[in-house]
Amino acid sequence: MESYVVKKSNPIINIIVGIFLGIWALINLFPIYFMFTFSLKSNAEIFGENIIGLPKEWLWSNFTQALGTGNMVLYFVNSLFVTTMSIAISLMAAMMACYAITRIKWKLSKLTNAFFMLGLTIPLQASIVPVYVVMSRLHWLNKYTTLIIPYSAFALSMAILICTGFMVEIPMALDEAARIDGCGLFGTFFKIILPLMKPAVSTVGIYSYLQCWNEFMFANVFISDSKHRTLPVGIKALSGAYTTDWGPIGAALVIATFPTLIVYIFLSRKIQASFIAGAVKG
């Protein structure tokens, strides 16, 4: 590939680099491998002689136990519902706000955008006390919306940031053409802009998905009844209940993690791209 003369890199350094990258890959993969194997082992194997090997006997009953008595099915469905709703709400609100900010000319549009961008630096902890007090007074704790509303709010700023990036790419000529055809501002948004925002949907969706799926602090503080627990809180509860039985805990960890990892294997570039979009512009 290098047709011109350049200094050859030192082969010894190349080997060291290769070993370093290899070891770092192992350090990254080992905990994931470890989680998978102990989810299928009995205590005897985990505590005995077969700590890091593949399971001798594949104990799928750990999974039935985690899913059944461990309630992981419920927690999984809860997480899925809360996450999906939060993404949908924040995305819709973000696209509408973006439309008003980037495609309609008015004096305070820049300022409004800057206002929304404050949310990128504000930590989740900032609002937890008042939100908790208000929600508990309104008897609004322990519902799905207890989490959906704050999650949507906290996903909003990033969603607006990413959507703006995509929306300014759409030529204004399209809006003007639509206007000439008799489309109002509303019509233009729903018929012209929304269909063109599909790439933004996946980028924002991926970013918000991870934020909501893995969120722990609000979920831990706001949800005390087991019916509405999401996966992270469920896992904490489960590990408290099965302190001596590692297999089912391992199974629960796998259930919470592997769906994401499997999707990641197929969509790694897309997922990486959405993280880059979320940070580089911010």
Next chain:
Amino acid sequence: MNDDKRKKKEKKKADIARGLTIFVFLLPGLLLFVGILIAPIAVSIDRSLYDWNGFSPGTFIGFNNYVELFTNGSIKFMTSLKNALILAFFSVFVQLPLALLLALLLGRAETRLNRAYLSIFFMPVLISTVVIGQLWLKIYNPDYGVLNRFLDAVNLGQLKHIWVADPKTALGSILVPTIWQYVGYHMLLMYAGVKGVDIDLREAAMLDGATKWQVDRYVVIPIIKPIIRVSVIFAVTGSLKTYDLVRIITEGGPFQMTEVPSTILENMLFLRNRYGMGSTISVMLILLCFAFALLITAAFREKDE
């Protein structure tokens, strides 16, 4: 004359319609944003000046909460702040250099192997911190954990610890997974920057006889500096906000030695019913996050000049 009036009227009508549209389109976003973020912060600032249990109206005490936060040792705020800053220090000086090194190495050539490495190194970012905490708890387990067993196997049994409960190693046991989890994240951001460096620029430098390391040092790193700045800000504010791993791995123990601001905040609400003090901690967190973000930005600007 009449025509002019009609035009004006129409324009006014159009302006009102436009204003209404803007309002309607902004409404859902503003409701969420103001309702859940901005208004609560305003309330937090106000309530941080009260002795308040969350239900009664509370008593106004001025800045007493702030003073107490720094002077009352039993609240452990100083400990928590120290821990957060230790986490921030190691994130900036261990995690980020490691991430930068990986990004530079992987950015040199777009081979299949490098792509695979990139994808593997990013994997931990996708895993919930709670899962990672549980996983490392199993690794640290004093009797059955992989770590102590490994030390036994290589005849270093004297290094064995009850990692999570030993005052000497408890904070470290939180630090290691924190660094482990997010190296991949920063690596990815920096990698994107490295890939954005003009290929011609690299080749020109190499033709001039620069080694790969020199190209990285004198060409690539200066160009990706803005990304490094973002990473430093994320690493520091992220450390200030730490909650999950502490809650899962040590619960703030032993003897509250590993508390962080967020766990103290939660303790104020649920163990002590001190909502005013909880608000004070919230406000301190916001202030610290913004202050560090500004400080880091200023430090990077200074260096450029």
